[in-house]
Amino acid sequence: MAKLPMRQMKKNQSGVISAVKATGELGRRIRDMGLVPGSEVKIQGHAPLYDPVSLRVLGFTLTLRNSEADFIVVDVDDE
Amino acid sequence: MNKIDATIALAGNPNSGKTTLFNTLTGARQHVGNYPGVTVEKKEGIYQVNGRKLRIVDLPGTYSLTAYSLEEVVARDFLVQEKPEVVIDIVDAANLERNLYLTLQFMELGAPVCLALNMIDVAESRGVSINTDRLSASLGVPVVTTVARSGKGKEALIAMAESVIDGKQKIRPLTISYGKDIDPALAEMDGMVASAQFLTDRYPAHWVALKYMEGDEQVRKLGYAQDAKVSDRLDQVVAKVAQHIEDTLDSYPEAVIADQRYGYIKALLKNNVVVHRKDPNRLFVSDKIDKVLTNRLAGPLIMLAVIFGLYRFTFTYSTAPVGWLETFFGWLGGVVDQGLPDGLLKSMIVSGVIDGVGGVLGFVPLILFMFLGISFLEDSGYMARMAYMLDRVFRFFGLHGSSVMAFIVSGGIAGGCAVPGVMATRTLKSRKERLATILTAPFMNCGAKVPIFMLLVAAFFAHHEAEVMFIITLIAWAGALLAAKFLRSTVIRGESTPFVMELPPYRLPTFKGLAIHTWERTWQYIRKAGTVILGISIILWALMTFPGLPAAQRQSFDQARKAILTAASPADREAVQAGSNGSLSDTARAVRSRLVYIDHQEAEKSLQNSVAGRIGSALEVVSRWAGFDWRTNIALVGGFAAKEVVVSTLGTAYSLGNVDPDASNTLSATLAAAPGWRPLTAMSLIIFTIFYAPCFVTIVMIVRETGSWKWGAFSMAFNTLIAFTLSVIVFQVGSLLGY
8 A cells, every 4th residue: 555646646546545635625625525534536537638637436526636636645556 | 375385495416416306396487586696596496286385496506515605605595594394405316425415414504304316217227226214214314216307206205395394204403423522622612602592593503513613704704793702712612622633633623524424424324225236436338438528639529529519500500590580670670660750769769779689689599509509518417528628728827627618609619609608607616717707708709790800801801811710719719818817817816716526427418408498598688688788779879879960961961962853854853752773764873872872971970970979089099099090989889789780880980871791892892992991900900809898788798697797897998908908009010010
């Protein structure tokens, strides 16, 4: 297991969120969507310009800007 | 019989099928308005059952109940202030975990919640089975399953709501544990709130304590206003807990509370409530479609094709009805023209009311088809993908991926219309980005600006038409994006709103949903045409009509006409006066064209003498810097009514009578030969036309969508200033360079 900021995760990589460091409105929006410690996530892909990123969490698809994904730390499975 | 027996609020996440359920329940019997003071839409309808009249209110779709977005505040205030007898929480059954996060917050607020597990068919096909009895027992709220698209479960849902109204279903308020740090502090705060009766006339005591713990701005503000002492004491308790949480967990109370809510939901669902027979994160049909539609290479190409298709669809199908409306208003104008005696009343009805309102209503088919297409893209889920693919580009300019639709509809591909463009920003949930989009979308080249460009291009850049038109389109885009960047770093400064956005599964839109959606927006437009726009049309007509020519000048024109008639042979005179069109002799035709020439001269002088003409002449001092004389100025003033008017007003100002924009060859020849006109003047006017004040219909829409006249006025001043600055630069630099 290794801890990675979500931005550095590759396509199809999955893991479990270990911390969400965003505060204020961004933190709130991230949590509203179920991105809380303990949630499983899987990177689904990136937009044509490599940003935003789309991922799967709690069985639905969510997109975030890379700058927002920076605040999310994920315990990823070793490759 | 008109009495409302109970109010049912429909609440839930976006994309949970809430609006579809609302449409299924109320059909066409719905009323769309705004919540007081904000631009959030309020939809209401009536449902009758067992002799009862139920008022159904569709609350805005939200993921949470914080106080940080208008939608959430509106939903929360509605529940607290209007105390609906039932809150039906529509939950996407395939997405239970996230949807229940909102449910918990309704229950914390003590709202009489019952659950509709919607799209249960999709959930089942995805291998999710939900034990509704267990779910209902562990949450302590009634639960039914529905399929909103087909109306399945509708009766059971209403029966459930009725039993809550009748008090047969007892709903116990929910208290959950927020962990060992927060619980004791909350208990202490509960006591303080209850004993001081602090805000308890509006909210449950426990909820007030909880919101203080979360640092909710709206509640804290209300609390401070009611009793600053209690408010401060609550804040002190919170500060202590917050410090402790920061020291031990490197977190803060609001985050801990959210984590605990999710923890509660996870525990609840584990207890055999939900069984996943398949991996919930495996790829569904929708994800497979996404592999193609958002592919890095194919995605953008398909998007271009979709946008192009939207255009083709809109303009192909709206051309005929637009023509019918034009014919109708032309006919109506003709009837009035025949039926009324010459004079001001006739002039006002024909030129003010019929041309003004008719011109606006002429757009109705365009708006109808445009929104049918947009609603399809929105309801199918494709719009969210467009925002996803384009966000990187638009973000650079302080906009949002979803801004693209407004830009394109407004004329990002020349020929749109800013009115539906401004209305299309409603998909955008981020306030600042939305405002910047509304203010810059009118820079795009709408269908009414195109004839002006055509005229000027034909007169001065013949043989390079396609290139110049392409450059004009690029200038509009560059200008709009840069202006957005400028606005976002000055007037609408501020951090960009978080993008965090759901990509809902692709769904085939329902016919009913599309029809209601399209009609709503079209009707809003029509209603405006009948009120504000009618008034402004008349004002603009008056500006271009009054005070008319002085008597002496009018007489001299009359004398000139008389002189022509006297000089003509009696036969010709008779033929011309009879007004017969068919078989005029050559000499008679010459007489008539001399008369028409006088009429046009009189129209030109009369226009020059009107208030608008005087404004035009007065502006010449300034406008000369950009190369515009009074004639161009009047045309541009008239263009404020509708850009279509520019060409015809130029025609009048050049004594050519009313020029049909589609057949402006004579006018372009006149301009090409007119003194003071050269290619540089045309370029300067093109630049001015792209950027200056939007037409007043667009202004009215901007006011509507931003909820304030301030932004309408800002847009007029700001755009005209940009337009003038740019065209002066073009004209002056061009002149220096010897063009």
